[in-house]
Amino acid sequence: MSEAWTSRWRWAVLALLFASTTLNYLDRAILGVLLPVIRQDIPIDAKTNGWITASFQIAYTIGALGCGWLLDRHGSKIGMALMVAIWSGAAALHAFATAPLQFGAWRAVLGLAEAGNFPAAAKAAGEWFAPKERAFAIGVFNAGTTAASVLGPPALIALQKSIGWQACFVLVGALGALWLVAWWRWFWTPAQPTTPGLVPAAPPLGRILRRREAWGYGIAKFFTDPAWWFLLFWLPLYFKDVRQLPLEQVGWALSAVYLMAGLGAVSGGWASGRLMGAGWPRGRARKTVMLGCVLLMPAAGFGAIVEEPLAAIALVSVAAFGHQAWATNLFTTATDVFPGNEVGRVGGFGGMMGGGAGVIFSALVPGYLVGRFGYQPLFVGMAAFYLVAWLAVDRLMGNLEPRAT
Numbered sequence: 001m002s003e004a005w006t007s008r009w010r011w012a013v014l015a016l017l018f019a020s021t022t023l024n025y026l027d028r029a030i031l032g033v034l035l036p037v038i039r040q041d042i043p044i045d046a047k048t049n050g051w052i053t054a055s056f057q058i059a060y061t062i063g064a065l066g067c068g069w070l071l072d073r074h075g076s077k078i079g080m081a082l083m084v085a086i087w088s089g090a091a092a093l094h095a096f097a098t099a100p101l102q103f104g105a106w107r108a109v110l111g112l113a114e115a116g117n118f119p120a121a122a123k124a125a126g127e128w129f130a131p132k133e134r135a136f137a138i139g140v141f142n143a144g145t146t147a148a149s150v151l152g153p154p155a156l157i158a159l160q161k162s163i164g165w166q167a168c169f170v171l172v173g174a175l176g177a178l179w180l181v182a183w184w185r186w187f188w189t190p191a192q193p194t195t196p197g198l199v200p201a202a203p204p205l206g207r208i209l210r211r212r213e214a215w216g217y218g219i220a221k222f223f224t225d226p227a228w229w230f231l232l233f234w235l236p237l238y239f240k241d242v243r244q245l246p247l248e249q250v251g252w253a254l255s256a257v258y259l260m261a262g263l264g265a266v267s268g269g270w271a272s273g274r275l276m277g278a279g280w281p282r283g284r285a286r287k288t289v290m291l292g293c294v295l296l297m298p299a300a301g302f303g304a305i306v307e308e309p310l311a312a313i314a315l316v317s318v319a320a321f322g323h324q325a326w327a328t329n330l331f332t333t334a335t336d337v338f339p340g341n342e343v344g345r346v347g348g349f350g351g352m353m354g355g356g357a358g359v360i361f362s363a364l365v366p367g368y369l370v371g372r373f374g375y376q377p378l379f380v381g382m383a384a385f386y387l388v389a390w391l392a393v394d395r396l397m398g399n400l401e402p403r404a405t
Helices: 003-038 046-096 100-114 117-128 131-142 144-186 205-209 212-242 247-277 282-296 299-305 309-337 340-373 376-383 385-396
Strands: none
Touching (some): 003 046, 003 100, 003 117, 003 131, 003 144, 003 212, 046 100, 046 144, 046 212, 117 131, 117 340, 131 144, 131 247, 205 212, 205 340, 212 309, 212 340, 212 376, 212 385, 247 309, 282 309, 282 385, 299 309, 299 376, 309 385, 376 385
């Protein structure tokens, strides 16, 4: 197979990664989108929703390291296929839940498997794309969160009126099965990956975690992942319960927010790649773009304070843009620094850190605080976490140049 043909095929691989990320987020977002309708059949208040969300987050935290090990041990193709099969089955089985406990159980299975999507996609992007292109590629598949979040809410809200909320869960599970067929037929790992230092043997996890770069990545995930989880799980209820938007307007408001998030994902990757192309060192380029994202995040706090709903949607959209531009570059730092046979577990470690923080700050804490103090303290508080995360990247991950094994 010619090198030119293989180079062109990487865009087909990127399309598969974009599709897996879209399904990943559609499966996890559907409960939040349809919850106002589900609550008509099953009693789920804010505290109960907090525990259901926590079941996903706890399982996601546990599953992150396991999925990372699976990817480094068996490779991107097998690892991703197993994870998508499990999470698609779990998504479909939500249709048969008749009580909050059952929702919690299936959310846990979903979280166990979904934890591996981003480490797997980042690992595959590192295998197929050179460093200057890698952040853009990661931004493209990360924009799959937007495809799910922009198209998903209005589509699901419309579909549930004709086929019911149960059938919506079955439908998203079936889409995962179709993706599996395409992945198994069309994906392979290049014979000579572009990730520096890729070797067959993987060092023990303990050795990886003795490196300060791994902790810089993990701490950054700990402080910034919960903000995105919070928007994903609670924003539909915020627009419905606090802003008093009709359900159809909630769907379009979410689409506007997540469209900006997708633009941020692609723009963040493009910006750091453009700076590198202009001769900036890798670390300076990535960290400059990430600092710009930090400065955008207080918009979320202002969005919770303003009275006009359209202004609130606009300000939350700015913060969503900033978060996804940040996330694209943060994902890329793991592929920049670590060799390919460690990226899965480093990504899993970051997912574990982010998932653990998500249990606290996007599940349990909101479940108790929303009913007492409203949403404002949560929007304001989470914006401050990004500066701490940036300092962790700056101090612990250094110049983001590749490490030897």
